[in-house]
Amino acid sequence: MEALIKLSSVMGLSLTSGVNLYATVAVVGLVSKFNMIKGLPPEFQAFDNDAVIFLAIALYLCEFAVDKIPGFDSLWDSIHTIIRPFGAALVSLTIVGEADPSVEVLTALLGSSLALATHTAKAGTRLVVNTSPEPFSNIALSVAEDVGVVGFSLLVISHPVISLIISLILLILLVWLGPGLWRGALLVLKAIVVRLYTIFSGAAAASPEALPDGIAELVDEEFSKGEPVRATIQGYLRKVKGCGRNRKGYMILTDKRILFVFRKLFRSQVKSWDLSEVEKAKLQKKLLFDILAIKSDGKFFQVIVLKNRSGLARKAHELLSGATGAEDSEAPAGRGEPRPGIVDS
Numbered sequence: 001m002e003a004l005i006k007l008s009s010v011m012g013l014s015l016t017s018g019v020n021l022y023a024t025v026a027v028v029g030l031v032s033k034f035n036m037i038k039g040l041p042p043e044f045q046a047f048d049n050d051a052v053i054f055l056a057i058a059l060y061l062c063e064f065a066v067d068k069i070p071g072f073d074s075l076w077d078s079i080h081t082i083i084r085p086f087g088a089a090l091v092s093l094t095i096v097g098e099a100d101p102s103v104e105v106l107t108a109l110l111g112s113s114l115a116l117a118t119h120t121a122k123a124g125t126r127l128v129v130n131t132s133p134e135p136f137s138n139i140a141l142s143v144a145e146d147v148g149v150v151g152f153s154l155l156v157i158s159h160p161v162i163s164l165i166i167s168l169i170l171l172i173l174l175v176w177l178g179p180g181l182w183r184g185a186l187l188v189l190k191a192i193v194v195r196l197y198t199i200f201s202g203a204a205a206a207s208p209e210a211l212p213d214g215i216a217e218l219v220d221e222e223f224s225k226g227e228p229v230r231a232t233i234q235g236y237l238r239k240v241k242g243c244g245r246n247r248k249g250y251m252i253l254t255d256k257r258i259l260f261v262f263r264k265l266f267r268s269q270v271k272s273w274d275l276s277e278v279e280k281a282k283l284q285k286k287l288l289f290d291i292l293a294i295k296s297d298g299k300f301f302q303v304i305v306l307k308n309r310s311g312l313a314r315k316a317h318e319l320l321s322g323a324t325g326a327e328d329s330e331a332p333a334g335r336g337e338p339r340p341g342i343v344d345s
Contacts, residue, residue, distance in 0.1 A: 005041060008164040010092045012156030014111040015167055017088035018118030020149040021080070022060035025091065027153040029053040037158050043097040044157075067142045070130045071287025074188045077123045081116075081189070088115030117174045124184030127246065131238065131284075131291055131302060180245025187236055187246050187304065191288040194306045215250060215261050218268040227254050230319055233312040235292070235303040237262065240271055251292075251303050253319050258294065260303070281320035283313060292316060 016024045025047060031037055033048035047053075066076045092111030093104060122145065129138050156163040174181075231253040236246045237260050249262025258273045273296045280295040290313040292303040305313040 002041060004164070005160045006043075006095055008160035008167070009041075009095045009156055010107060010111055011114060011167040012160075012163045013091055013095070013153060014088040014114035015118050015170060016149045016153050016156070017091055017111075018084050018115035018120075019122050019145055020060070020063060021084045021087040021091075021115075022056045022063055023146060023149045024153050025087075026053060026056035026060055027150055028091075028157065029056060031154070031157055040157065041095070041097075043095050046094045064142075064146065067145075068139045070138045073126055073138065073142065074123065074130065074288060075192055077119070077126065078189050078192050081119065081123075081185075084119045085112035085116040088112055114171075117171075117178075120185040121174055121177065121181045123188050124181030124246075127184040127188050128238075130286060130288075131304070183236075183244070183246040183248070187248075188288070191306055194308050195288050198307045198310075212263075215263070215268050218261055218270060219250075219252065219259075227256060229254055231312070231316050233303075233305060233309055233316055235260075235305045235309075235313075237271070238302040238304065239299075240301045243271060246304070251316065253316060258296075258320075275323050278320060278323065281317055283317040285310075292320075294320065 013024055013028065028044065029047040029049070029052055032040060032044045033050075033053065063076065067073045089108040089112040092107045096104065096107045099107070125141070126138070129141050132138070152163065152166070155166070229252055233251050234249070235251050236248050237243050237251075238246060240247075240260070243260075243262065244264060247262050247264070249260050252259040252261065254275075256275055258275060258278065260271045262269055262271075273294075278294060278296050279298075282291075282293040284291040284293060289307060290305045290310050292305060292313055293300050294303070
């Protein structure tokens with residue numbers, strides 16, 4: 001039974017550590033210090049140190065505040081990409097206590113891997129929420145995460161068998177949703193690096209560059225009839241069935257169509273929309289990236305554009321707005337005639 005409790009604790013608390021490490025440590029420390037749950041393994045006493053509890057609560061309060069601010073929450077998550085898995089490994093080793101070296105290594109790997117999985121899921125989910133124009137969904141999600149971490153941590157300690165079953169179910173969900181969430185988390189990391197680069201360098205656009213070979217060939221086939229290209233911009237496509245979440249590719253604008261060319265399953269693919277069917281185009285400026293939201297056939301799809309291509313996003317929006325004739329108060333006012341974009345990577 002003791003082994004089952006430790007396995008459940010390692011899995012459950014590693015999963016919660018990937019979402020909020022400090023809340024997890026604070027909950028375990030307070031429960032152990034005030035003996036709220038009887039029969040805890042003696043290893044849990046390592047968390048009831050006053051300094052550990054105070055530091056965990058202080059850092060949790062910092063995270064509680066930062067986590068409610070769109071953009072800054074993604075920056076905080078990026079900083080914790082290493083901290084949370086490393087912290088989960090330490091928590092797991094503490095729970096197991098003295099054991100065979102091979103068991104300790106496996107425990108550390110298990111704890112850090114599970115924490116990295118939930119951390120990635122959190123970062124990818126935050127990317128989805130941060131594309132919303134209003135801040136309330138971000139705050140609601142953050143509060144739900146806090147409540148979930150505290151509640152599940154208590155469940156892990158008090159009902160190890162039930163929490164173990166739930167942990168296994170969560171793992172299955174993470175595997176199923178994994179690819180899109182990984183792309184989202186990597187996009188957040190890249191967006192932060194690019195944002196810092198543009199702040200310190202002042203660069204607003206990349207140098208002209210050719211399309212990748214596989215994508216260039218597909219583009220040549222699409223435009224073999226001489227359809228002129230007005231703009232090309234690299235971005236990440238969202239809310240399009242069959243494309244996958246946060247799919248990296250190239251949006252290409254012509255006088256007649258919008259195309260998004262991307263690679264999936266080791267081959268180049270293309271999504272196409274007739275420009276005549278586009279009802280509205282909005283440009284939303286966020287802290288880490290810009291979002292081109294395009295409405296076609298009654299539904300919006302989004303292209304996330306990193307900050308080093310914000311000028312290209314504006315030009316693409318001007319072209320789309322000029323083609324649709326729709327005005328958008330969120331988009332920057334046009335300045336003169338739209339100019340063709342440049343190809344970048």
